Amino acid sequence: MSSDARPLRIVAVSGSLRAASKNRALLEAAQLLAPHGVEIALDWSLAALPHFNPDLDTLDGSSLPPEAAAWRATIARADGILISSPEYAHGIPGVLKNALDWLVSSTDFPGTPVALLGASAMSVIAPVQLREILVTMNARFVSEASVTIPVPGAGLGATAIAADPELSAMLRGALTAFVRAMGESERFALGGP
Numbered sequence: 001m002s003s004d005a006r007p008l009r010i011v012a013v014s015g016s017l018r019a020a021s022k023n024r025a026l027l028e029a030a031q032l033l034a035p036h037g038v039e040i041a042l043d044w045s046l047a048a049l050p051h052f053n054p055d056l057d058t059l060d061g062s063s064l065p066p067e068a069a070a071w072r073a074t075i076a077r078a079d080g081i082l083i084s085s086p087e088y089a090h091g092i093p094g095v096l097k098n099a100l101d102w103l104v105s106s107t108d109f110p111g112t113p114v115a116l117l118g119a120s121a122m123s124v125i126a127p128v129q130l131r132e133i134l135v136t137m138n139a140r141f142v143s144e145a146s147v148t149i150p151v152p153g154a155g156l157g158a159t160a161i162a163a164d165p166e167l168s169a170m171l172r173g174a175l176t177a178f179v180r181a182m183g184e185s186e187r188f189a190l191g192g193p
Contacts (some may be wrong), residue, residue: 006038008179011078011094015085015096015126019048022119022151026171028158030082030117033172035179042080043074052101068102078107080182081139085119087120087126094132098153100133115145117171123148145178
């Protein structure tokens with residue numbers, strides 16, 4: 001890779017607002033294990049988004065709340081999106097659905113590669129719902145990079161996940177598959193740190 005090449009930019013989004021969330025830790029571990037030439041930018045802005053209101057989502061963007069405009073700009077700059085989300089009451093968390101609703105009329109979102117990570121094997125319905133929503137929104141869903149990485153117990157942080165041979169191997173595999181699916185396998189080294 002030449003020194004002037006722009007790194008591949010993946011925006012990582014957690015469906016949980018908890019500071020000690022397994023999903024958050026999994027995304028932070030992904031950042032630690034990112035392949036060479038790949039930047040994983042963690043985005044924690046979902047809590048600041050107002051409730052979606054179609055009346056504020058006008059074609060000219062003049063009524064778009066600043067938080068929603070910033071969220072869309074973040075997604076527009078992304079080469080791919082990595083989502084890790086828990087399952088609440090057999091569904092995706094409202095905060096994540098709200099964030100996706102703000103992207104429905106975005107012209108930058110369709111075709112964006114998206115992969116899903118799960119931190120719990122108990123979460124089986126939310127990933128299916130999330131995939132359906134993303135496909136409906138014309139995201140390019142990357143099945144081969146969408147995996148469940150069962151993070152044991154509460155309090156296991158990103159560094160511990162990245163240091164665990166089994167968990168890190170699963171995460172590296174998902175990241176490599178995601179980068180490859182984005183058509184970047186020739187441009188970026190896939191070895192990672």
